[in-house]
Amino acid sequence: MVRRFKSERISTSRSLARWNQGYTLLEMMIVIVIIGILLSIALPIYTQSILRSRESVLHNDLFEMRKLISQYTLDKQKAPQSLDDLVQGGYIKQIPKDPMTNEANWEAPTCDELSSLDQQDPGICDVHSASNALSSEGTAYSSW
Numbered sequence: 001m002v003r004r005f006k007s008e009r010i011s012t013s014r015s016l017a018r019w020n021q022g023y024t025l026l027e028m029m030i031v032i033v034i035i036g037i038l039l040s041i042a043l044p045i046y047t048q049s050i051l052r053s054r055e056s057v058l059h060n061d062l063f064e065m066r067k068l069i070s071q072y073t074l075d076k077q078k079a080p081q082s083l084d085d086l087v088q089g090g091y092i093k094q095i096p097k098d099p100m101t102n103e104a105n106w107e108a109p110t111c112d113e114l115s116s117l118d119q120q121d122p123g124i125c126d127v128h129s130a131s132n133a134l135s136s137e138g139t140a141y142s143s144w
Contacts, residue, residue, distance in 0.1 A: 048136075054099040055135055061096050062144060065106070065127045068092055079123025083108055100131035100141050107142065 065083070068091045073079045076089070083106060086092045095104045111125035129141040 051136060057099045058129060058141065058144065061099070062127060062129070065092075065096075069124060069127065073123075073125075078121040079111070079125060081110075081123045083124070083127065085123075098129050098131065100129050100133060103130075105130045 108124040
């Protein structure tokens, strides 16, 4: 059995009483400053990763729709007149949303040249984003 002196018990009880009172204002301010610094570092990285993922989705959507336009043109021997023709022809379930505008408002320019010898009618031959914003590469999304 360990014997404690009376003065040792008093100092221990005081430190326990102080611990039960909570945090001081200085401790709280230090924690808030540390959290603020961490947020100021993490927020730009987070927003940049969101932008890169949206650009990746845009690249993929453009590639897939251009591939489907080409398949439609080769199968039907005429180019689609709009992107809705791809849906009606069963080539795609629905037109995806442009990740930069968050709407299905793609620019689909019509081309006068024929892409194959069997093609009879001109129509859309390409698709672009409707956004005028600049990408992280410095080019406009509408030029992709």
